[in-house]
Amino acid sequence: MEMVCIVCPNGCRLKVDNSAEGVKVAGAKCKRGEAFAQTELTNPMRSVTSSVKTTVKNYPVVSVRTDGEIPKSKIFDLIKELSEFTLDKKVPIGTILIKNVLNTGINVITTTEMI
Amino acid sequence: MKHYDVIIIGGGPAGLAAAIRASKNASVLLIEREARLGGILKQCIHDGFGVVRFGEKLSGPEYADRFIKEIDKTNVEISLLSFVTDVTRTDKYELTYVCENGVRRVTCDKLILATGCRERTKNGIFIQGDRCSGVYTAGAAQNLVNMMGVMPGKRVVILGSGDIGLIMARRLTFEGAEVLGVYEAKPTPSGLTRNIHQCLRDFDIPLYLSKTVTRVFGANRLEKVEISDVDDKMRPIPGTEQIIECDTLVLAVGLIPENELANDLSVKLDYKTKGAIVDQNCQTLSDGIYACGNALHVNDLVDYVSESGETAGGNASLPNKERKLVPVEVKGKIMYIVPQMLDLNSPLDKVITYFRASEDLTGQKLTVKVGGQTVFNKSYLKLLPPEMERVVIDYSKADLSSGRIVISLEDK
Numbered sequence: 362m363e364m365v366c367i368v369c370p371n372g373c374r375l376k377v378d379n380s381a382e383g384v385k386v387a388g389a390k391c392k393r394g395e396a397f398a399q400t401e402l403t404n405p406m407r408s409v410t411s412s413v414k415t416t417v418k419n420y421p422v423v424s425v426r427t428d429g430e431i432p433k434s435k436i437f438d439l440i441k442e443l444s445e446f447t448l449d450k451k452v453p454i455g456t457i458l459i460k461n462v463l464n465t466g467i468n469v470i471t472t473t474e475m476i
Numbered sequence: 477m478k479h480y481d482v483i484i485i486g487g488g489p490a491g492l493a494a495a496i497r498a499s500k501n502a503s504v505l506l507i508e509r510e511a512r513l514g515g516i517l518k519q520c521i522h523d524g525f526g527v528v529r530f531g532e533k534l535s536g537p538e539y540a541d542r543f544i545k546e547i548d549k550t551n552v553e554i555s556l557l558s559f560v561t562d563v564t565r566t567d568k569y570e571l572t573y574v575c576e577n578g579v580r581r582v583t584c585d586k587l588i589l590a591t592g593c594r595e596r597t598k599n600g601i602f603i604q605g606d607r608c609s610g611v612y613t614a615g616a617a618q619n620l621v622n623m624m625g626v627m628p629g630k631r632v633v634i635l636g637s638g639d640i641g642l643i644m645a646r647r648l649t650f651e652g653a654e655v656l657g658v659y660e661a662k663p664t665p666s667g668l669t670r671n672i673h674q675c676l677r678d679f680d681i682p683l684y685l686s687k688t689v690t691r692v693f694g695a696n697r698l699e700k701v702e703i704s705d706v707d708d709k710m711r712p713i714p715g716t717e718q719i720i721e722c723d724t725l726v727l728a729v730g731l732i733p734e735n736e737l738a739n740d741l742s743v744k745l746d747y748k749t750k751g752a753i754v755d756q757n758c759q760t761l762s763d764g765i766y767a768c769g770n771a772l773h774v775n776d777l778v779d780y781v782s783e784s785g786e787t788a789g790g791n792a793s794l795p796n797k798e799r800k801l802v803p804v805e806v807k808g809k810i811m812y813i814v815p816q817m818l819d820l821n822s823p824l825d826k827v828i829t830y831f832r833a834s835e836d837l838t839g840q841k842l843t844v845k846v847g848g849q850t851v852f853n854k855s856y857l858k859l860l861p862p863e864m865e866r867v868v869i870d871y872s873k874a875d876l877s878s879g880r881i882v883i884s885l886e887d888k
Contacts, residue, residue, distance in 0.1 A: 365669045365670055365672075365673045366670070367670040367673055367674045368533075369524070369527040369533070369670075370524055370527060370668055370670065370776070370777055372668055372669040372670035372863070374669070374858070407674065407678070408523055408533065410521050410522045410523050410535055411521070411647075411650055411651075412521060412621075412622055412625065414625055421623075421624055421625035421626075422622065422623070422624070422625035424521035424535060424537055424622060426521075426523055426535055433678065440650050454537070454538065454541055455538075472521060472534075472535040472537050472538045473518075473521075473537040473538075473541075474537070474541050474544070476512065
């Protein structure tokens with residue numbers, strides 16, 4: 362089967378051969394493409410970027426992301442969690458807002474320096 | 477009037493990189509019209525920035541922050557909430573700008589245009605119909621959602637499959653809107669393939685090719701849009717009209733380099749890139765004026781925006797030198813190349829050249845010839861117009877003063 366690697370903007374077009382002997386990947390410019398194809402077939406993972414509301418002046422919302430990938434199936438659970446979160450003070454960029462979100466071992470961090 | 481060696485207009489990724497680099501050798505003023513540095517990156521909260529440069533997948537604000545922290549360590553003077561209203565050429569450049577302290581006049585030896593690009597609007601693509609609210613450019617919708625925390629609407633049609641349109645499809649879905657579909661007049665998507673996958677396919681958002689919005693309806697607020705099939709010249713086909721009820725139309729129909737100041741200064745533009753014609757130092761055909769980033773040509777990776785900013789900033793901070801310019805010609809299915817000129821009095825061993833194919837191509841060979849002699853070639857399995865290519869060409873061993881320089885793309 363054909364697959365497009367989403368790890369980086371190169372967007373390598375992968376040829377993936379999934380047989381009893383395992384997964385064979387061709388067409389990836391780097392190793393991350395092979396790893397991507399492996400997990401995409403078994404348990405697709407995504408990093409998620411979004412925003413949370415704040416009560417801080419000049420920042421109605423502040424941008425956030427997961428500091429790693431979470432299962433694709435949990436994206437909307439994460440989005441719901443974010444919609445229930447309010448940030449009430451200025452925090453430096455990279456601050457963890459939600460630790461171990463949805464028991465994924467991944468944190469939600471801010472991605473804007475609030476000046 | 478205060479004098480600077482270099483003045484940079486625009487505090488986005490290109491201007492930041494240019495300022496940091498120029499400040500190593502020169503006095504620098506950076507003029508930014510918004511309250512914060514970072515340009516469009518501030519609202520591009522999705523990730524994928526900096527893969528080339530930092531080997532990390534950063535969000536836009538994080539990428540910008542790396543440069544803002546860097547610029548804070550330099551002696552670059554930064555003027556925020558400042559808008560340039562006039563640039564006049566004397567023996568140097570005289571700028572007038574409006575800022576919080578009123579009107580200020582300054583002069584400089586070198587001027588760097590890092591003004592970014594603009595979105596095409598509804599008028600730019602000739603959509604007929606009512607003048608109702610609910611029609612946004614993708615960047616405006618992105619600003620509302622990501623900066624203001626305001627939703628532009630609930631039922632959304634997106635016209636154009638450029639990257640911002642695709643990213644907004646996912647973003648609006650996250651925030652609870654129903655994205656009814658992305659419509660693209662061309663037979664192929666405009667955005668990066670990975671964005672088609674991670675922004676549309678992941679969320680079952682349909683992508684319709686060879687279709688466009690031909691009319692909008694709504695008394696006050698948008699109520700519905702008319703979609704038509706288009707032929708191979710992108711003309712709507714009568715009889716194929718279809719009505720879709722929606723309250724929001726997001727236009728992601730392309731970006732055009734911002735060149736108002738360049739035009740005022742009669743800087744020669746390339747009709748293909750719609751940005752200035754430059755040499756390998758990002759200097760335009762007007763001595764002392766540089767262009768970089770999306771003002772030069774619309775990039776798809778910010779990493780290369782920063783790179784061209786550094787090229788411009790580095791060169792602008794050096795003393796004036798007489799230039800000897802020769803054109804780089806293009807042959808075959810190349811949409812454009814940057815730089816379009818070479819200065820033979822500047823280093824020629826590492827000429828960073830960007831190009832785009834003019835159509836979807838497979839099995840291509842890029843060849844650079846000087847007077848018939850091949851100085852560089854590279855093979856490509858696949859080339860797509862939305863995906864810009866970058867090559868570094870060494871011209872130093874070629875005799876550039878006699879032969880024509882031709883970059884061509886041919887079937888392998």
